[in-house]
Amino acid sequence: MSQAIETGVEPSGGFNGKLMRLLDGVEYRRVETSEDMEDIARIRYKAYKMADILPLKGSTLIDDIDFDPNAFVFGVYYQERLISTVRVHHVTPEHRVSSSGSVFPDEIDGFLDAGMSLIDPVRFAADPQVMREMPAIPYLTLRIATMASDYFGTDRVLQLVSPQHAAFYRRVFQADVLVEPQKNRGKYNIELTLMATRVKEVLPKLYVRYPFFKSEAFERRMMFSRVSDTGITPLTILPTARFVTAH
Numbered sequence: 238m239s240q241a242i243e244t245g246v247e248p249s250g251g252f253n254g255k256l257m258r259l260l261d262g263v264e265y266r267r268v269e270t271s272e273d274m275e276d277i278a279r280i281r282y283k284a285y286k287m288a289d290i291l292p293l294k295g296s297t298l299i300d301d302i303d304f305d306p307n308a309f310v311f312g313v314y315y316q317e318r319l320i321s322t323v324r325v326h327h328v329t330p331e332h333r334v335s336s337s338g339s340v341f342p343d344e345i346d347g348f349l350d351a352g353m354s355l356i357d358p359v360r361f362a363a364d365p366q367v368m369r370e371m372p373a374i375p376y377l378t379l380r381i382a383t384m385a386s387d388y389f390g391t392d393r394v395l396q397l398v399s400p401q402h403a404a405f406y407r408r409v410f411q412a413d414v415l416v417e418p419q420k421n422r423g424k425y426n427i428e429l430t431l432m433a434t435r436v437k438e439v440l441p442k443l444y445v446r447y448p449f450f451k452s453e454a455f456e457r458r459m460m461f462s463r464v465s466d467t468g469i470t471p472l473t474i475l476p477t478a479r480f481v482t483a484h
Contacts, residue, residue: 256376256449257479259315263377264473265460268310274299277312277322284362289426300360302326305334309385309461310360313378314473320371321363321378325385327461328355336360337397340423341431344415345395348433353392356436358382375405376449380476381460383443383450386436388457396432403430410434410443453477 268274278297285291285298303310303324313321326335330349336359338345348355358381363374386394396406399418406412412432422429444451456477 253448256373256447257482259371259373259377260449260476260478262316263476264314264317265381265476266312266314266473267460268303268312271299271304274303274310276319277310280319280322280364281360281362284365287365291424291426298360300324300336302334302336307332307334311381311460313374313381315367315371315377318367319364320367321374322360323358323362323378323381324360325382326355326357326359327385327389327391328357330354335395337395337431340397340425340429341416344431348393354389355433356382356385356389356391356394357397358385358394359397376409376447379410380450380452380478383440384452384457384460386434386440387452388461391436394434394436396434397429398432399427400430403432406432406434409447411439448482449476449478451478451481453481 268277275297278299281298282293282295286293291298302308305326307327307329309325309327311323311325312319313323328335328338328345328349330352333345333349335345335355335357337357345355358379361375361378363378368374382394385391394410396410396412398406403412403414412434414430414432416431418428418430420428456474459474
């Protein structure tokens with residue numbers, strides 16, 4: 238699921254400028270191997286343990302579907318420090334693996350049976366201490382899901398969240414509630430609600446209101462192309478929103 242979010246900041250005044258300045262210090266790194274997962278797994282564990290989201294053992298949180306061919310795991314680094322992570326699934330009628338689908342299968346299958354494609358951003362986690370210092374981390378991290386929806390041309394972006402954070406997704410991403418809050422879904426210790434953003438309708442308006450979500454096509458290719466497509470695996474990817482808005 239998308240881990241607890243409350244930004245504590247509003248998109249008014251100099252907010253867009255502040256996010257642009259923060260992006261200047263951000264690097265995205267795509268995780269490709271189990272060895273690279275260690276830092277990601279630790280920050281997940283720390284965040285999910287503190288919020289009591291899942292029953293956890295050991296000191297890390299790694300899922301089998303982290304390594305699904307349509308899954309992309311990212312670390313978000315600020316000034317070379319890992320501050321957050323998210324996993325993005327590209328879900329299609331032909332490839333239905335997703336976290337949200339395992340919790341609310343009927344709703345997800347309904348989209349897929351209608352021929353739609355989806356982005357499922359899950360396992361959002363931020364270092365709790367850094368989150369207090371940088372309440373804008375959700376914007377920096379969920380920018381990845383926005384780029385994915387643009388790159389793959391999907392119909393919906395899903396949000397599997399706790400009810401207390403639904404207002405954030407409704408306000409920022411104009412997300413619709415698909416399933417009202419329910420308990421005892423999957424292995425989760427908390428109530429969950431399923432939401433979705435209508436990409437083709439919302440994305441253009443999102444870019445106008447929050448220009449830091451914009452990206453160059455080559456940034457999206459670096460984020461989501463596989464090695465066979467580009468011939469390389471990028472070590473780090475720098476945000477391009479400032480360059481897009483300058484033109």
